[in-house]
Amino acid sequence: MIKFDHASKRFPPGMDALVDVSFAVATGELVIIGGHSGAGKSTLLKLIAAIERPTGGAVLVNGQNIGSLKRSAVPYLRRNIGLVFQDQKLLFDRNAFDNVMLPLTISGFPSQEAKRRVQAALDKVGLLERQRAMPIMLSGGEQQRLAIARAVVSRPSLLLADEPTAHLDAETAADVARIFLEFHAVGVTTLIATYDNSLFPNARQLTLDHGRLR
Amino acid sequence: MSTWLAQHGAAFRAALRRLAASPVNTLLSLLAIGIALALPAGGQMLVANVLQLARDSAPTPQISLFLDLDASKADGQSLLNRLDNHSGIKTFKFIPREDTLARMKSREGFADVIEALPKNPFPDTIIALPANDRPEAMEKLAAEFRKWPKVAQVQLDSDWARRLAALIKIGRLTVALLALLLGIGLIAITFNTIRLQVTTRRAEIELSRLLGATNAFIRRPFHYFGILLGLLGGMVAWLAVAAATWWLREPVAELASLYNIDLILQPLALPDSALLLAAAAGLGWLGASLSLRQHLAGEGNKGTD
Numbered sequence: 283m284i285k286f287d288h289a290s291k292r293f294p295p296g297m298d299a300l301v302d303v304s305f306a307v308a309t310g311e312l313v314i315i316g317g318h319s320g321a322g323k324s325t326l327l328k329l330i331a332a333i334e335r336p337t338g339g340a341v342l343v344n345g346q347n348i349g350s351l352k353r354s355a356v357p358y359l360r361r362n363i364g365l366v367f368q369d370q371k372l373l374f375d376r377n378a379f380d381n382v383m384l385p386l387t388i389s390g391f392p393s394q395e396a397k398r399r400v401q402a403a404l405d406k407v408g409l410l411e412r413q414r415a416m417p418i419m420l421s422g423g424e425q426q427r428l429a430i431a432r433a434v435v436s437r438p439s440l441l442l443a444d445e446p447t448a449h450l451d452a453e454t455a456a457d458v459a460r461i462f463l464e465f466h467a468v469g470v471t472t473l474i475a476t477y478d479n480s481l482f483p484n485a486r487q488l489t490l491d492h493g494r495l496r
Numbered sequence: 497m498s499t500w501l502a503q504h505g506a507a508f509r510a511a512l513r514r515l516a517a518s519p520v521n522t523l524l525s526l527l528a529i530g531i532a533l534a535l536p537a538g539g540q541m542l543v544a545n546v547l548q549l550a551r552d553s554a555p556t557p558q559i560s561l562f563l564d565l566d567a568s569k570a571d572g573q574s575l576l577n578r579l580d581n582h583s584g585i586k587t588f589k590f591i592p593r594e595d596t597l598a599r600m601k602s603r604e605g606f607a608d609v610i611e612a613l614p615k616n617p618f619p620d621t622i623i624a625l626p627a628n629d630r631p632e633a634m635e636k637l638a639a640e641f642r643k644w645p646k647v648a649q650v651q652l653d654s655d656w657a658r659r660l661a662a663l664i665k666i667g668r669l670t671v672a673l674l675a676l677l678l679g680i681g682l683i684a685i686t687f688n689t690i691r692l693q694v695t696t697r698r699a700e701i702e703l704s705r706l707l708g709a710t711n712a713f714i715r716r717p718f719h720y721f722g723i724l725l726g727l728l729g730g731m732v733a734w735l736a737v738a739a740a741t742w743w744l745r746e747p748v749a750e751l752a753s754l755y756n757i758d759l760i761l762q763p764l765a766l767p768d769s770a771l772l773l774a775a776a777a778g779l780g781w782l783g784a785s786l787s788l789r790q791h792l793a794g795e796g797n798k799g800t801d
Contacts, residue, residue, distance in 0.1 A: 365706060385707045389708065
């Protein structure tokens, strides 16, 4: 499903974020990307979602080469990827329901079906009762679960999460990790960048060290 | 198709919500656009009214040929024959000098003066109605008639028509100039409003791109926003002109009646109103497009190139 072939990413002033990274992820796998802060975990996920493009080597996602992907094809690639951002990127001008609705609006989903899906996604992360709440009213853990609901509402085949348990207390972090494991259990290919690999003891582990795979 | 419609419907509703979300800003923008457009629209209303007045009250333009005082009846007859065969003349009328004398004598105050004259001072006169009453055509006919024998003087009474035509031309040019300037103003207003919208919605725009939104999806609500802003501003302008028409109607009719003119101000005609609204919506869209090109390009494509 995902293949990195000697992929590198160098940012303009000459800073190497990723150097000669090669690995493959099969459909349905759960992979934890570990490593110190600044090791390149976020950059690796961004390459998969075509938020950044590789400056060397190749990154293939679902057989599509990210390096040569046409700009107009990028939106359609992303619609098949669920993204959980480090900073969550919730919209604070609308309630939980509308936050989760956004990906379906973007892909032009019929509204009746979309409504059911949003509620299913909120139910899955345990936020159905809070669907009318504004994000500012939600606790840190609830906000994180809301971000996950938004990532999975369009039922992507690939789920990418960047430090989803950072800033959460141990109990809430375990709760969030359990949600990811549930999605993985139903066949979603899942990549999670985290420094805390104890939450996913049975997952395959990739470790980055200054942009290189160890 | 239904997805396409649904997306446009959603974008339209989003634009409406954004207009409603900041009512004070929206109201100020609409007033600015409305007042800007009311000037050329009001000018057009006045020009159209003057034009209508000119059409209604204009006497049929005619050419007067004054014959030499020594012209005989036979000379007059030969001129009449020539006019009869002239394709540029619709009808004509011969007024003998004796008739003119009698008519002038009957006028109060003139009788004594005319009695004192040794002989009839009035020439035979032919009044001709041209087939084509455009000022230039009449001028040409007059020039031709001046060369005919026994014709002492040719007088056009199209002077007033030419003055009016020149005035209306200036009026129209002024309206066009105002429309051009204030149209640019409207573009500037929408440009700036959309710029503010893009700035306040930057987070939503960036997130939408990350979630797989196309450029068209992101721009659509802003386009509708611009169109709605223009259209509603155009309606404000229309209402302002309608109110001004209604308000001015009585005083203008009163003034006109002092000059024995019937003038009842008419509001903007249907085609003019349609043009006003269409132009306003179009300019709103244009302002939005220019603004999006400026403010969504570059930064907005981060991650897509």
